[in-house]
Amino acid sequence: MIKWKWACGILAILVASLAFLLVAQHRQVEKAVIKDYVLQHASVEQALQIGIEEYKESQNAEALADDLIIAYGAADGLYGLPNDLKAAPGFVYFSNMEFFYKVQDQFDFYLPIGIREIMDDAKDGVLTEKSYAKLIGYHQLLEEFNQLALSGNIDKKNAKDYEEDFEAFYAANEEKMTELIN
Structure with a gap:
């Protein structure tokens, strides 16, 4: 009887440890995904900034079109994120980041x-x-997004912090986004 109690106790400790590790890994994956997402937005914003500055100097629209190819490629990659997520071996990664989508x-x-x-x-x-x-x-939208998302220590931010940042940004800029789309 005592052996069964010991075995059950050890098994319970192992199960609790595994659950803790999975939760910790899930948080790390979420942070990595959001960090990549934010940095990808920063690369789009930077490409647009370069194109705008060069256009202001030269007023050459054809050169601007060429410069925007980089921004287009970076922006096109945004919608596919997150991709290539690797969960623990044998486990499927499920995201509960509805705000992200x-x-x-x-x-x-x-x-x-x-x-x-x-x-x-x-x-x-x-x-x-x-x-x-x-x-x-x-x-301007991307610049504002990046200032908000990249403020503070990115490594210490968690998914909840980003969720609040994203919701604040989109609530404040919903009308402007609609105007740009139409």
Whole structure:
């Protein structure tokens, strides 16, 4: 009888340890996914910034279209995130970050489409005021997103902190995003 108690006690400790490790790993994966997502937005914003600065200097719309190819590629990759998630061997990774996917549906899906429209407009050598205003608008949105998401110590932020940041950003900018999409 005592051997069974010891065996059950050891088994309970092992199960509790495994559960703790899985929860800790889940948190680490969430942080890594969100960090990659935020940094990918930063690369899109940086590519737009470079394109805008060069366009202001040269007023060359064709060169702007070429510069926006980088931003388009980076923006196109946003909607596929998160990808290539590896959970513990033998376990499937399930995400409960609904806010993360809501963010993608509200903005990331339309971002590469908007950049592509600006590129197509600029390819002919003339950039319309409407397209230039959209370009500036997308850049401002991404800049604001990055300032909010990259504020503080990124390594110490958890998924809940990012969820609050994302919700605040999209609540404040929902109207502006709708204007840019249409």
